[in-house]
Amino acid sequence: MKILVCITNVPDTTAKISFTDSDTKFNKAGVTYICGPYDDYALSRAVELKEQSGGTVTVLNVGEADSEQVIRKCLAIGADDAIRVNCEPTDSYFVAQQIAAIASQENYDLILMGRESIDFNGGVVHGLVGEMLGIPSLSPVMKLDIDGKTARITREIEGGKEDIEATLPLVLGCQEPIAEWKIPNMRGIMTARTKPLKVVEPTGDDLTVTRKFELPAPKGAVKMIAADEVEKLVDLLKNEAKVL
Amino acid sequence: MLCLHNIFFISYIYVKLVCKQNNIQLLSAKLIISNHNSTMILTDNKASIKGGEFLIKDIDASQIFIPEEFSEEQKMIAQTCLDFVRTEVHPRLDEIDYAKDTSLMVSLMDKAGELGLLGTSIPEEYGGFGMNFNTSMLVAEACGQGHSFSVALSAHTGIGTLPILYYGNDAQKSKYLPKLATGEWKAAYCLTEPDSGSDANSGKTKAELTADGKHYIINGQKMWITNGGFADIYIVFAKIENDKNLTAFIVEKDFGGITMNEEERKMGIKGSSTRQIFFNDCKVPVENLLFTREGGFKIAVNILNIGRIKLASAVVGASKGVISQTVNYANERKQFGVSINNFGAIKHKLAEMIVRTYASESACYRAGQNIDDAIEDLLASGVEASQAKLKGVEQFAIECAIMKVHGSEVLDYVVDEGVQVYGGMGFSAEAPMDRAYRDARINRIFEGTNEINRLLSVGTIVKRAMKGELNLMPAAMAVGKEIMSIPDFNTEEEDGIFIAEKKVIKNMKKAILMIAGASLQKFMAKFEQEQEIIINLADMLIETYVAESTILRVEKLITTRGEEACSLQKDAALIYLHNAVEKLNNAGKSAITSFAEGDELRVMLMGLKRFSKIEPFNLKDARRRITQAAIEKNAYVF
Ligand SMILES: Cc1cc2nc3c(=O)[nH]c(=O)nc-3n(C[C@H](O)[C@H](O)[C@H](O)COP(=O)(O)OP(=O)(O)OC[C@H]3O[C@@H](n4cnc5c(N)ncnc54)[C@H](O)[C@@H]3O)c2cc1C
Numbered sequence: 089m090k091i092l093v094c095i096t097n098v099p100d101t102t103a104k105i106s107f108t109d110s111d112t113k114f115n116k117a118g119v120t121y122i123c124g125p126y127d128d129y130a131l132s133r134a135v136e137l138k139e140q141s142g143g144t145v146t147v148l149n150v151g152e153a154d155s156e157q158v159i160r161k162c163l164a165i166g167a168d169d170a171i172r173v174n175c176e177p178t179d180s181y182f183v184a185q186q187i188a189a190i191a192s193q194e195n196y197d198l199i200l201m202g203r204e205s206i207d208f209n210g211g212v213v214h215g216l217v218g219e220m221l222g223i224p225s226l227s228p229v230m231k232l233d234i235d236g237k238t239a240r241i242t243r244e245i246e247g248g249k250e251d252i253e254a255t256l257p258l259v260l261g262c263q264e265p266i267a268e269w270k271i272p273n274m275r276g277i278m279t280a281r282t283k284p285l286k287v288v289e290p291t292g293d294d295l296t297v298t299r300k301f302e303l304p305a306p307k308g309a310v311k312m313i314a315a316d317e318v319e320k321l322v323d324l325l326k327n328e329a330k331v332l
Numbered sequence: 333m334l335c336l337h338n339i340f341f342i343s344y345i346y347v348k349l350v351c352k353q354n355n356i357q358l359l360s361a362k363l364i365i366s367n368h369n370s371t372m373i374l375t376d377n378k379a380s381i382k383g384g385e386f387l388i389k390d391i392d393a394s395q396i397f398i399p400e401e402f403s404e405e406q407k408m409i410a411q412t413c414l415d416f417v418r419t420e421v422h423p424r425l426d427e428i429d430y431a432k433d434t435s436l437m438v439s440l441m442d443k444a445g446e447l448g449l450l451g452t453s454i455p456e457e458y459g460g461f462g463m464n465f466n467t468s469m470l471v472a473e474a475c476g477q478g479h480s481f482s483v484a485l486s487a488h489t490g491i492g493t494l495p496i497l498y499y500g501n502d503a504q505k506s507k508y509l510p511k512l513a514t515g516e517w518k519a520a521y522c523l524t525e526p527d528s529g530s531d532a533n534s535g536k537t538k539a540e541l542t543a544d545g546k547h548y549i550i551n552g553q554k555m556w557i558t559n560g561g562f563a564d565i566y567i568v569f570a571k572i573e574n575d576k577n578l579t580a581f582i583v584e585k586d587f588g589g590i591t592m593n594e595e596e597r598k599m600g601i602k603g604s605s606t607r608q609i610f611f612n613d614c615k616v617p618v619e620n621l622l623f624t625r626e627g628g629f630k631i632a633v634n635i636l637n638i639g640r641i642k643l644a645s646a647v648v649g650a651s652k653g654v655i656s657q658t659v660n661y662a663n664e665r666k667q668f669g670v671s672i673n674n675f676g677a678i679k680h681k682l683a684e685m686i687v688r689t690y691a692s693e694s695a696c697y698r699a700g701q702n703i704d705d706a707i708e709d710l711l712a713s714g715v716e717a718s719q720a721k722l723k724g725v726e727q728f729a730i731e732c733a734i735m736k737v738h739g740s741e742v743l744d745y746v747v748d749e750g751v752q753v754y755g756g757m758g759f760s761a762e763a764p765m766d767r768a769y770r771d772a773r774i775n776r777i778f779e780g781t782n783e784i785n786r787l788l789s790v791g792t793i794v795k796r797a798m799k800g801e802l803n804l805m806p807a808a809m810a811v812g813k814e815i816m817s818i819p820d821f822n823t824e825e826e827d828g829i830f831i832a833e834k835k836v837i838k839n840m841k842k843a844i845l846m847i848a849g850a851s852l853q854k855f856m857a858k859f860e861q862e863q864e865i866i867i868n869l870a871d872m873l874i875e876t877y878v879a880e881s882t883i884l885r886v887e888k889l890i891t892t893r894g895e896e897a898c899s900l901q902k903d904a905a906l907i908y909l910h911n912a913v914e915k916l917n918n919a920g921k922s923a924i925t926s927f928a929e930g931d932e933l934r935v936m937l938m939g940l941k942r943f944s945k946i947e948p949f950n951l952k953d954a955r956r957r958i959t960q961a962a963i964e965k966n967a968y969v970f
Contacts, residue, residue, distance in 0.1 A: 274448025
């Protein structure tokens with residue numbers, strides 16, 4: 089089985105968010121980057137499937153050279169090789185285009201990725217890639233088993249779960265608990281440097297430009313109202329917070 | 333044993349000060365080397381810096397390694413360790429500490445083994461990963477936040493495994509190392525006995541050869557044995573018949589004749605197994621004698637050198653963890669209507685915690701790389717791998733001792749202030765500072781107490797000077813001359829980074845040389861008994877080494893990243909240097925007044941004053957800048 093895992097290089101969840109260039113660019117200074125946590129789960133499941141029934145796992149990242157640290161970590165976790173499409177991942181459509189372009193050259197049985205990235209949280213790339221390739225896409229997938237050409241999938245839906253059977257090839261947006269989160273082991277880390285990492289140039293055009301980023305207003309101070317002053321509380325909620 | 337035995341008989345530094353009333357004059361400053369007419373200076377044809385040489389040599393920033401230079405791969409290794417500790421250990425800290433048996437700790441060690449964390453120092457041919465020394469220190473740091481687990485891990489990978497790795501023969505290495513690398517077998521190190529702690533060579537455990545010459549029968553009692561409760565292999569030190577020195581043995585649990593007391597009830601690291609172990613006619617095959625008969629003490633000393641510097645990096649890791657927790661608490665806790673991080677008193681503490689940790693880290697990896705370089709040189713000159721590693725570390729025994737003391741005392745400072753920032757919650761077992769505080773304390777005791785390590789650092793310097801391995805004499809003489817001359821008011825502007833600060837460091841070294849020279853002259857062979865002065869000197873040495881390492885680290889960083897990007901690091905280096913000068917001055921005064929009188933006293937105090945001069949700097953503002961950055965990051969800042 090050939091699996092492609094698409095990963096994002098995103099700011100650590102605790103990173104301090106700020107912007108430069110008149111609020112049009114994210115300020116990368118001092119920010120630690122990680123592999124998108126949902127992508128991590130997708131990769132972990134891919135590696136587990138490979139361990140169970142053989143095959144290959146290729147990691148794909150649409151991103152600039154500074155993504156390579158995260159890509160190497162994916163190789164250390166157990167991917168066999170990696171491709172980086174050398175460009176800034178500006179928007180979902182552009183990224184999906186790159187993934188589709190790579191995927192259309194190879195016959196991947198599975199294209200896995202996180203349900204969403206944790207920087208812009210678009211959550212649509214899997215759907216777009218599926219459409220571009222003309223194959224089904226499903227998300228968010230929390231359980232995945234493969235039996236020959238059949239995938240058994242459990243998907244989270246509003247207020248419950250849905251069990252699905254589908255035929256490969258498929259594009260899946262993944263989330264926990266699809267696999268056990270993996271820490272790269274020493275052997276993996278030592279072999280990662282010898283695994284191939286191919287850099288290719290992007291195709292197609294950017295369709296969007298960011299004009300301005302804005303942070304949400306900082307959380308105001310909390311006002312404590314004594315338990316016996318309910319009226320005061322209601323008044324504040326009505327007239328100050330304007331939520332009633 | 334570990335102290336200044338027999339060192340001072342060979343020769344002594346003789347710096348004679350003759351003072352005439354107020355017109356003090358240096359009449360002679362010369363060195364007499366008795367019983368030792370060979371050349372003092374070993375020819376040094378290698379580029380590498382030698383251990384202890386920092387005291388007499390100006391070292392260029394480009395010559396030192398800084399943690400920012402760790403490769404992507406090394407950082408990934410460290411991240412694996414951190415991730416393991418955060419996901420497997422941190423959620424179970426209570427469970428580990430109050431476990432009824434050792435099964436949880438054993439399973440964590442097994443998991444660490446699966447990830448390869450136990451095999452970093454073991455060569456690939458024995459199932460490990462053959463990483464260099466500095467990487468193994470980085471691994472120790474990254475695992476250093478693991479409380480009791482860290483102790484179990486470092487006892488296994490360090491004192492448990494290394495004696496076989498470095499002193500084992502091929503058969504021993506092939507038999508034991510692969511299993512130790514994966515964690516299939518776990519190891520403990522049995523040196524200490526009830527009546528033999530710091531005086532380790534005085535152990536009473538005996539080994540007797542059987543009549544057929546095939547076995548040694550070991551009898552005796554060991555104490556404080558980390559991992560004792562679950563180890564499969566014990567490195568046991570015992571004396572064969574009436575030998576003067578210890579011999580080491582590899583003892584498998586299944587050899588029989590091994591019993592143990594219940595787990596010790598301890599102040600901290602409660603989840604680390606610590607046992608008294610009894611050897612009653614324990615039958616050990618002769619082929620399990622490690623290294624040579626009576627070679628055990630050498631093993632103990634050399635393995636402890638490695639353990640010490642690795643402990644130093646482990647406590648840096650622990651400090652960083654505690655600092656992040658404390659910053660987070662200071663950000664969240666509100667009093668008088670604001671976060672307590674608004675209060676200068678709290679800002680001061682946070683900054684000092686950060687600065688000292690940063691400084692310790694700087695010196696740790698500088699020394700680690702020096703060790704790697706020395707090993708490389710030895711390998712290149714044809715020395716066998718294990719020998720090269722041992723000799724490389726031994727070369728830096730002074731730095732290992734210095735860093736052990738510094739790191740463990742920084743951690744204790746950090747946890748103490750951590751408790752304070754947490755206030756009442758710091759005293760509560762519900763919050764993390766309680767465990768951090770208790771667990772930190774052991775680091776000043778094991779791997780050689782900090783007293784022993786202080787004595788050792790100065791003792792080794794003196795010993796090397798006497799042997800001519802460290803060319804201290806000319807430097808000491810020059811200082812003797814300098815304190816009798818008019819101070820150098822040369823204020824010529826030089827170009828470069830930290831010019832003034834490097835001058836300060838040079839002077840700090842001079843202060844050490846001045847006091848060491850004079851006190852040695854005064855006490856000669858009895859110097860060894862002047863532990864108070866030796867400890868003063870050790871404190872001066874420690875502060876100088878660490879301050880220099882921090883300044884050089886930041887200098888190197890500035891040359892690559894530019895001054896603007898390193899403003900916080902610069903603040904840290906300057907704060908550390910100012911603190912260090914003050915400590916040096918205090919220790920120096922205490923030493924001088926302990927032995928000098930009259931004019932000599934006055935001259936030396938004046939000299940000390942001259943050598944601890946530093947341009948005033950607004951430390952408060954610098955501390956506030958560092959704290960502000962930490963508050964914003966909500967974590968340790970560097
Ligand atoms: C939790 C724990 C785990 C340990 N794990 C191990 C282990 O795995 N294997 C092992 O072999 N040992 C282990 N030890 C033992 C440890 O190394 C010793 O406790 C330590 O070396 C000190 O020895 P001691 O306890 O006998 O103290 P002592 O030697 O009795 O020291 C008492 C005090 O006297 C001071 N002192 C002693 N001699 C001198 C001197 N010459 N000059 C100045 N001051 C001096 C010391 O600094 C100390 O302050 C462990 C200890 C503990 C508490």
